[in-house]
Amino acid sequence: EWSSSPFQQLSGVTQTCATKTVGWDNVAYFCYPFTVDMFYTQEDEDSLPQWPVLYFEVLSLDFWQRYRVEGYGSLVLPASPGVHMLTIPTWRPVDLGTVAEMRRFFIGGSPELEDLTYIRIPSTFKGKRLSRLGFRTETTGSVTFRLCCLQQSKAFLENSALRQRMQSVLDRLGGFSQQSSVYNVLEAFQRARRRMQEARESLPQDLINTSASAV
Numbered sequence: 001e002w003s004s005s006p007f008q009q010l011s012g013v014t015q016t017c018a019t020k021t022v023g024w025d026n027v028a029y030f031c032y033p034f035t036v037d038m039f040y041t042q043e044d045e046d047s048l049p050q051w052p053v054l055y056f057e058v059l060s061l062d063f064w065q066r067y068r069v070e071g072y073g074s075l076v077l078p079a080s081p082g083v084h085m086l087t088i089p090t091w092r093p094v095d096l097g098t099v100a101e102m103r104r105f106f107i108g109g110s111p112e113l114e115d116l117t118y119i120r121i122p123s124t125f126k127g128k129r130l131s132r133l134g135f136r137t138e139t140t141g142s143v144t145f146r147l148c149c150l151q152q153s154k155a156f157l158e159n160s161a162l163r164q165r166m167q168s169v170l171d172r173l174g175g176f177s178q179q180s181s182v183y184n185v186l187e188a189f190q191r192a193r194r195r196m197q198e199a200r201e202s203l204p205q206d207l208i209n210t211s212a213s214a215v
Contacts, residue, residue, distance in 0.1 A: 001040060001041055001042065001049065002038050002039065002040055002049075002052055003038070003039050003041065004036070004037060004038055004039065005037060008036065008037060010036070012034060014030045014032040015030070015032065016061060017029065017030050025141075036052075038052055051076050051077050051078075051079050052076075052077050053074055053075070053076050053077070053120060054074065054075050054076075054077060054145075055072075055073075055074045055116045055117065055119055055120070056072070056073055056074070056075075056088075056143060057069065057071070057072050057113075057116065058070040058071045058072075058073075058090055058140075058141070058143065062108070064108075066107065066108025066109070067108055067109070068104060068108055068109065068110050069092050069093075069110045069111070069112050070090070070092060070140050070141065071090025071091060071092050071140040071141055071143075072090060072091060072092060072113060072116070072119045073088045073089065073090040073091070073119065073142075073143060074088070074119045074120045075088045075145065077147070077149070078147060078149050080149070081149045081150055081151045082148075082149060083146070083147070083148050083149075084145075084146075084147045084148075084149065085144065085145070085146055085147075086144070086145045086147065087142050087143070087144045087145075088142060088143050088144075088145070089139060089141075089142045090139070090140050090141055090142060090143060091137045091138065091139050091140060092110065092111075092137060092138060092140050093110075093111040093112075093113070093135065093136065093137050094111065094136050094137060094138050095111060095136075096136065
């Protein structure tokens with residue numbers, strides 16, 4: 001139920017970035033900005049939307065122009081607006097045996113996925129259970145995404161107007177309650193003052209004079 005503009009680019013390739021050593025890891029800062037606009041049309045009000053998924057593949061290129069697949073990964077776009085920092089672990093398929101690793105090291109190249117949707121759920125999969133028995137992989141590293149998500153909807157506008165009306169009502173009630181609290185304090189002070197005057201008048205006159213002399 002998600003769609004995009006026909007001119008929207010839904011895939012791309014970043015530039016090649018040299019790595020630098022940070023602690024025990026080799027880190028590459030791609031700083032590759034991208035923008036995606038997606039539209040959701042809700043037909044069934046009882047069903048919850050499945051948010052779009054971003055698939056990515058990491059490749060390496062050495063001095064001899066030999067490339068290798070370093071990892072695959074996927075992330076579900078955040079459902080809440082705002083800035084999100086997501087670190088996604090990656091993995092890559094491997095062949096058994098020393099010969100495959102030597103081929104990868106000296107010649108380059110490595111097993112690749114023909115369909116990137118196999119990272120999560122293959123697009124051709126039909127069934128209830130997905131088995132990956134016999135598919136050998138190894139963990140490689142991680143990729144960090146900094147996502148700035150915006151959401152627009154008419155429902156948000158209506159809720160915002162309702163919140164503003166409720167806020168104005170609460171402000172008025174708050175003003176009334178503040179005035180009433182001040183009035184209650186003044187009234188309590190007046191009552192306490194009257195009781196103190198009544199207690200002073202009920203005391204004997206000589207005791208009041210003695211207390212005044214002592215003070």
